């Protein structure tokens with residue numbers, strides 16, 4: 001028995017070290033700057049961090065969603081990581097403000113640690129959805145340029161952990177506008193939101209495939225900013241209503257701070273809960289989802305924003321005021337899985353439509369509960385189509401995803417939870 005222990009201990013140590021090194025990541029923080037005509041990327045810093053959450057099966061993003069894409073090549077010149085995402089910048093450049101001034105926004109990418117030379121290639125889409133190379137950056141992961149930084153450590157609550165981060169979808173709750181005295185309150189909010197997520201379709205089918213954690217990171221003051229009411233709070237992520245002049249649009253611009261806080265735990269997707277009862281939220285694909293934690297519709301807000309943030313879904317509404325202009329093209333097929341211009345409907349939810357439902361689908365009572373292609377979606381009354389009369393991506397209703405949205409959310413969960 002003693003010999004066996006002597007033999008097993010080094011083996012276990014090797015296995016442990018491998019597990020540790022596998023969760024090592026490189027984080028590249030950068031700025032995306034410009035206006036409606038020009039765009040520039042500049043690197044802020046590269047740092048080593050732990051808590052990589054993406055299993056090797058999911059290193060190369062195959063869904064091709066997002067307005068931006070970053071490819072990473074190793075020292076052999078092989079593509080080992082690809083991630084599509086959207087951010088505040090791609091929305092801001094369609095606002096009126098971007099016609100008159102330039103601004104910088106924070107973005108980051110987290111890639112699996114690789115030894116030696118690494119090349120990053122940055123892409124954006126044009127209005128015809130064609131990818132264009134924007135910028136290329138090479139560095140050596142063993143050089144002094146790479147910071148061995150120790151991010152501020154916060155306690156992490158494991159709300160529901162079902163398995164190895166590499167084989168699960170890891171959702172990480174991060175607070176904003178909660179003080180140290182309000183951390184129990186944040187934990188209660190996070191637990192309530194987790195339950196709401198797991199009680200809704202299609203998340204209810206995957207409860208054993210999702211890990212939920214919460215970073216207990218307090219801020220100085222309670223609440224959030226309401227610029228239109230001249231209310232300003234000193235909070236961890238400096239979240240604010242009235243983003244781009246839209247009152248209910250609640251976001252954070254402090255992405256690098258958000259990444260520092262998120263470095264405390266594995267995170268395939270970050271959900272920021274803001275300590276306010278005012279209605280508001282935001283979601284950016286592979287960037288973050290954010291919602292007011294104490295509103296009567298928080299359950300809907302979280303689901304809707306995660307529709308954007310986790311699954312790349314578009315808004316299906318077309319009547320509300322938004323700050324963005326000409327956001328979705330109608331002459332090509334949009335990349336979002338739940339809207340179509342009918343240019344390439346077969347690539348969308350065509351297979352979910354019954355034979356006797358016409359495309360486009362007339363707004364008649366007989367098709368009200370059917371999956372079809374109903375005109376009006378993505379902030380446009382004409383030229384874009386949505387899968388159903390109603391959906392959580394269209395109006396304020398919790399647990400009401402249409403069939404196309406359910407399928408997109410399910411396939412995203414399965415992609416992470418291999």
Ligand SMILES: [Zn+2]
Nearest residue numbers: 391393402405
């Ligand atoms: Zn939908």
